[in-house]
Amino acid sequence: MTHQPFFYDVTLRDGNQALKKPWNQSEKETIFSQLVDLGVQGIEIGFPASSEMDFDSCQKLAKMAPKHVVVSVLARATENDIVKAAEAVRYAHKPRIHTFIAMNPLGLEHVLKKDIQDVTQIAVKAIKRAKELLPNGQVEFSVEHFGDCRENLSDVINAIEQVVEAGADVVNLPNTVERFRPLEFVQMVQKVYERIGDKAKISVHCHNDLGMATATTVESFFHGATQLETTLNGLGERAGNTDMYQVAVALYNSGVNVPLNMHLFDKTAQMVSEMSHVPIWEKTPIIGSDVLAHRSGIHQDGSNKTKGLKKGQYIAFDPALVGRDDGEYLGFTSQSGKSALKEIYERAGYPITLKETEILMPFAKKMAEQKGELSVEDCDKLYRTHLCNVEGPYQYASFDRIQQGRYVLSYFENGQKKETIGYGYGPVEACIQGLCSLGVAISILEYQQYMLKREDKEASEAVATIKLAQGDKQVVCHAIDRSTTQVSIRAIFNGLNQLQR
Numbered sequence: 001m002t003h004q005p006f007f008y009d010v011t012l013r014d015g016n017q018a019l020k021k022p023w024n025q026s027e028k029e030t031i032f033s034q035l036v037d038l039g040v041q042g043i044e045i046g047f048p049a050s051s052e053m054d055f056d057s058c059q060k061l062a063k064m065a066p067k068h069v070v071v072s073v074l075a076r077a078t079e080n081d082i083v084k085a086a087e088a089v090r091y092a093h094k095p096r097i098h099t100f101i102a103m104n105p106l107g108l109e110h111v112l113k114k115d116i117q118d119v120t121q122i123a124v125k126a127i128k129r130a131k132e133l134l135p136n137g138q139v140e141f142s143v144e145h146f147g148d149c150r151e152n153l154s155d156v157i158n159a160i161e162q163v164v165e166a167g168a169d170v171v172n173l174p175n176t177v178e179r180f181r182p183l184e185f186v187q188m189v190q191k192v193y194e195r196i197g198d199k200a201k202i203s204v205h206c207h208n209d210l211g212m213a214t215a216t217t218v219e220s221f222f223h224g225a226t227q228l229e230t231t232l233n234g235l236g237e238r239a240g241n242t243d244m245y246q247v248a249v250a251l252y253n254s255g256v257n258v259p260l261n262m263h264l265f266d267k268t269a270q271m272v273s274e275m276s277h278v279p280i281w282e283k284t285p286i287i288g289s290d291v292l293a294h295r296s297g298i299h300q301d302g303s304n305k306t307k308g309l310k311k312g313q314y315i316a317f318d319p320a321l322v323g324r325d326d327g328e329y330l331g332f333t334s335q336s337g338k339s340a341l342k343e344i345y346e347r348a349g350y351p352i353t354l355k356e357t358e359i360l361m362p363f364a365k366k367m368a369e370q371k372g373e374l375s376v377e378d379c380d381k382l383y384r385t386h387l388c389n390v391e392g393p394y395q396y397a398s399f400d401r402i403q404q405g406r407y408v409l410s411y412f413e414n415g416q417k418k419e420t421i422g423y424g425y426g427p428v429e430a431c432i433q434g435l436c437s438l439g440v441a442i443s444i445l446e447y448q449q450y451m452l453k454r455e456d457k458e459a460s461e462a463v464a465t466i467k468l469a470q471g472d473k474q475v476v477c478h479a480i481d482r483s484t485t486q487v488s489i490r491a492i493f494n495g496l497n498q499l500q501r
């Protein structure tokens with residue numbers, strides 16, 4: 001893809017105007033700086049004619065703008081608004097006045113009570129005046145409610161031609177209220193592009209009333225629109241404006257060169273949510289806390305099998321691309337499968353075998369049916385109960401060192417007390433030797449011990465995982481204990497009981 005999108009952010013205007021508590025100057029400056037860091041090429045900073053406060057704020061932000069960023073202010077197509085806009089934005093290195101008027105049949109008849117020719121003249125006059133007041137700046141003209149201009153589209157396109165002749169550098173086509181199919185809107189954008197060509201930059205500005213603003217914006221880019229108007233976290237009137245992160249990632253996935261620092265998305269989203277008091281829904285694409293989770297067995301299996309590859313079977317983007325420090329996550333519910341359980345234990349720090357997963361599975365399913373997704377604590381409980389406390393004929397009692405290489409082992413076998421002295425370089429060898437001396441012939445094939453550190457527990461515990469053999473039978477067994485010696489002996493007795501099954 002050769003052409004690049006021009007990201008034009010309207011958070012400080014369309015987003016801010018829809019907040020329950022609009023931002024103060026210092027908050028606006030924080031958002032402005034973040035937008036600059038994100039690398040957006042254009043920022044709409046406010047509506048100077050709306051209040052003295054907005055006017056002052058726009059002047060201050062315009063002065064903060066770096067050389068390469070286009071900074072615009074909104075103005076109705078009236079003398080007063082245009083004069084105020086020019087005054088407010090003139091200190092920016094790349095100033096732009098953004099003026100607009102509605103051209104949809106409903107707006108013409110009931111709101112403006114004018115015909116399209118009158119409205120076109122108003123627009124032309126406003127553009128010329130803006131050019132006059134800001135000779136080195138740009139003018140953007142918006143056909144407000146462009147998405148509602150299906151019945152009078154050819155008149156509107158004629159009007160757009162006149163607006164461009166009057167000097168508009170950018171023609172913005174808003175879907176002010178999203179009512180119809182994205183494709184219809186995109187075809188309308190294409191028609192404007194076919195008439196205007198490169199005489200002006202074509203822009204789209206979509207609202208998200210039906211949840212399709214991202215789709216409409218992304219597809220418009222492939223049909224002539226190069227300027228994409230978006231907001232951070234999709235803030236904006238009603239259901240919001242087009243979300244910047246979604247558009248950027250969708251374009252990136254389609255091979256478009258996205259000129260944004262996308263790795264700042266996650267951090268930005270959290271910051272904007274805090275500052276706007278608008279929480280991020282856990283299922284919000286790209287930035288939601290739950291959007292990397294897999295809970296169904298099929299999805300968990302696909303995710304596991306494609307882990308570490310460039311493209312995952314059930315993930316649309318690399319979380320690191322947008323600066324997320326989490327990754328795909330498996331949650332165990334009644335819908336989940338064996339491979340997920342194994343993976344969950346591995347991630348929680350207790351590697352288990354598939355065979356052990358089978359042992360745990362019925363208990364895990366039952367628990368999940370009752371309470372929903374299992375927590376790490378639930379998994380820990382299941383592990384301790386069903387893998388570290390194996391019931392059977394052997395019951396461990398004690399294991400104490402008498403002197404270097406000499407230990408006394410006590411246990412019960414079918415309720416009968418047994419005691420023996422075991423010899424060995426270490427406790428594990430001594431225990432096996434002691435058991436053998438009483439006719440319990442077992443051997444250790446693999447041995448592993450590691451620390452289990454849990455934030456919620458004061459002291460760390462040791463986990464022993466041992467592969468034991470008796471004749472041609474083999475089992476993997478575990479134990480958890482604070483003592484590194486006791487943990488091994490307990491694991492051996494868990495294994496002994498498993499071997500009797």
Ligand code: KIV
Nearest residue numbers: 100142144145174176
């Ligand atoms: O949604 C809209 O139509 C607008 C215009 C002022 C561009 O925000």
Ligand code: ZN
Nearest residue numbers: 014174176205
């Ligand atoms: Zn808008």
